[in-house]
Amino acid sequence: MSTSPHRFGHIALLGPPNAGKSTLLNALLGQKLAIVSPKPQTTRNQLAGILTLGDAQIVLIDTPGVHVPRGSRLNSRIVEAAWQALAQAQAIVLVLDCPFYLQKPDLLEKDIKLLSRPVERSGLPVIVALNKLDALADVKNMLPVMARLGEAWPGAEIVPVSALKEKGLDQLLSVMTAHLPEGDSLYPEDELTTAPxxxxxxxxxxxxxxxxxxxxxxxxxxxxxxxxxxxxxxxxxxxxxxxxxxxxxxxxxxxxxxxxxxxxxxxxxxxxxxxxxxxxxxxxxxxxxxxxxxxxxxxxxxxxxxx
Ligand SMILES: Nc1nc2c(ncn2[C@@H]2O[C@H](COP(=O)(O)OP(=O)(O)OP(=O)(O)O)[C@@H](O)[C@H]2O)c(=O)[nH]1
Ligand SMILES: [Mg+2]
The missing domain is CATH 3.30.300.20 (K homology (KH) domain)
Structure with missing residues (x-):
C-alpha cells in the first residue's frame, strides 16, 4: 500500500494559442471535454476538468491561448480569462508547441517574453509540457528549445509530450502531482467537470x-x-x-x-x-x-x- 499522502489542487494549463492545451486536457482526462481545432484561439473560457487518481485529485484548468490581444473586447477578455486562471492554481503547466518554435525561433523568444512576467508574478511553480513531440523529425531537435526554456524558467521540469499521441503523460502527471499540496479530494471521483x-x-x-x-x-x-x-x-x-x-x-x-x-x-x-x-x-x-x-x-x- 502506498504511504504517500493524498494530494489535491488546481493546475492551470497555460500557453500560446494552438499549442495543444485543450488536447492535453482531454488526453489527461482520457475523455473529450474541451473543444479542439487547428485554428488558434479556439478556447475562449476557462474550463476545469477533474482528474481523480489513486493518490491525488487534480483540477486541470484549460485556458484560452495567451497572446497580445489586438482589436476587439472579446479578444482582451479571452486573454484576461487565461491570466485569471493563475489566481486559483497551485502550479502552472506551460504548454508549448516544440515543432513550431523550431520553424520560428524568434517566436519562442516572443512567447517567453509574454509569459515570463505574469508567471513569475504568480509565484507558482512551473512545469513545461513541450508538446507535439510526434511531429518532430528527430527528438534530438528539441534539445536547443529545451535548453532555452531551462534558461527562461530555471529549475522547471521540462517534460516532452505528445498530447495527440498520448506520449509522456504519465511522467507529466507524476511531476504535476508532486507539485500539489496535501489535501483530500474536493469532488466525487466520477465528476469530470465543474462546467454547466x-x-x-x-x-x-x-x-x-x-x-x-x-x-x-x-x-x-x-x-x-x-x-x-x-x-x-x-x-x-x-x-x-x-x-x-x-x-x-x-x-x-x-x-x-x-x-x-x-x-x-x-x-x-x-x-x-x-x-x-x-x-x-x-x-x-x-x-x-x-x-x-x-x-x-x-x-x-x-x-x-x-x-
Ligand atoms: N501533431 C500534434 N498535434 C497536436 C498535438 N496536440 C495538439 N495538436 C493539434 O494542435 C491543434 C491545436 O490544438 P488545441 O488543443 O486546440 O490547442 P490549444 O492550445 O487549446 O489552442 P487554443 O484554444 O486556440 O489556445 C489541433 O489541430 C490539435 O490536433 C500533438 O501532440 N501533436
Ligand atoms: Mg484550447
Missing part, C-alpha cells in the same frame, strides 16, 4: 463552427443556448449562433442550408455522447452587429457559460 452542461453544449456547437468555417468567420461567431428542456424522449436544445455581419449569416447557413445542417448533425452526435441519450437540436443564426465589442452581450455570454 449548457456551456459544454454551446462549446460543442462552436467547435463544429470552427471546423466548418474558414478565415475570420469563426472568430465572429458566438453560440448561446436559448432553450433547453429535458423530456422523457431526450433533450430538446435550441441554440443561437450569433454572427456580427449580415453577410456572415448566409455563409454560416451555406448554400441550401448545407453548412448549418452539417454543423447541426455533427454537434448532435457529440451531444448524444455527452448526455448519453437522444438529443433534438435546433440551430438558429442571428445577426448581432458588433457583438465582439459589446460589453453587455459579452457579460451575458459569460453568465451563460458559468464564468
Amino acid at each position: 452542461m449548457r456551456f459544454l453544449a454551446s462549446e460543442i456547437i462552436r467547435e463544429k463552427l470552427f471546423l466548418a468555417l474558414s478565415q475570420e468567420l469563426p472568430y465572429n461567431t458566438a453560440v448561446a443556448i436559448e432553450h433547453w428542456q429535458d423530456t422523457p424522449k431526450g433533450a430538446r436544445v435550441n441554440a443561437v449562433i450569433y454572427v456580427s455581419r449580415d453577410r456572415h449569416k448566409g455563409m454560416v447557413i451555406g448554400k441550401g442550408g448545407k453548412v448549418l445542417k452539417d454543423v447541426g448533425s455533427k454537434a448532435r452526435q457529440d451531444l448524444i455522447e455527452l448526455m448519453g441519450g437522444p438529443v433534438h437540436l435546433e440551430l438558429f443564426v442571428k445577426v448581432r452587429e458588433g457583438w465582439t465589442e459589446d460589453e453587455f452581450f459579452l457579460n451575458e455570454l459569460g453568465e451563460e457559460q458559468g464564468s
Whole structure:
C-alpha cells in the first residue's frame, strides 16, 4: 500500500494559442471535454476538468491561448480569462508547441517574453509540457528549445509530450502531482467537470463552427443556448449562433442550408455522447452587429457559460 499522502489542487494549463492545451486536457482526462481545432484561439473560457487518481485529485484548468490581444473586447477578455486562471492554481503547466518554435525561433523568444512576467508574478511553480513531440523529425531537435526554456524558467521540469499521441503523460502527471499540496479530494471521483452542461453544449456547437468555417468567420461567431428542456424522449436544445455581419449569416447557413445542417448533425452526435441519450437540436443564426465589442452581450455570454 502506498504511504504517500493524498494530494489535491488546481493546475492551470497555460500557453500560446494552438499549442495543444485543450488536447492535453482531454488526453489527461482520457475523455473529450474541451473543444479542439487547428485554428488558434479556439478556447475562449476557462474550463476545469477533474482528474481523480489513486493518490491525488487534480483540477486541470484549460485556458484560452495567451497572446497580445489586438482589436476587439472579446479578444482582451479571452486573454484576461487565461491570466485569471493563475489566481486559483497551485502550479502552472506551460504548454508549448516544440515543432513550431523550431520553424520560428524568434517566436519562442516572443512567447517567453509574454509569459515570463505574469508567471513569475504568480509565484507558482512551473512545469513545461513541450508538446507535439510526434511531429518532430528527430527528438534530438528539441534539445536547443529545451535548453532555452531551462534558461527562461530555471529549475522547471521540462517534460516532452505528445498530447495527440498520448506520449509522456504519465511522467507529466507524476511531476504535476508532486507539485500539489496535501489535501483530500474536493469532488466525487466520477465528476469530470465543474462546467454547466449548457456551456459544454454551446462549446460543442462552436467547435463544429470552427471546423466548418474558414478565415475570420469563426472568430465572429458566438453560440448561446436559448432553450433547453429535458423530456422523457431526450433533450430538446435550441441554440443561437450569433454572427456580427449580415453577410456572415448566409455563409454560416451555406448554400441550401448545407453548412448549418452539417454543423447541426455533427454537434448532435457529440451531444448524444455527452448526455448519453437522444438529443433534438435546433440551430438558429442571428445577426448581432458588433457583438465582439459589446460589453453587455459579452457579460451575458459569460453568465451563460458559468464564468
Ligand atoms: N501533431 C500534434 N498535434 C497536436 C498535438 N496536440 C495538439 N495538436 C493539434 O494542435 C491543434 C491545436 O490544438 P488545441 O488543443 O486546440 O490547442 P490549444 O492550445 O487549446 O489552442 P487554443 O484554444 O486556440 O489556445 C489541433 O489541430 C490539435 O490536433 C500533438 O501532440 N501533436
Ligand atoms: Mg484550447
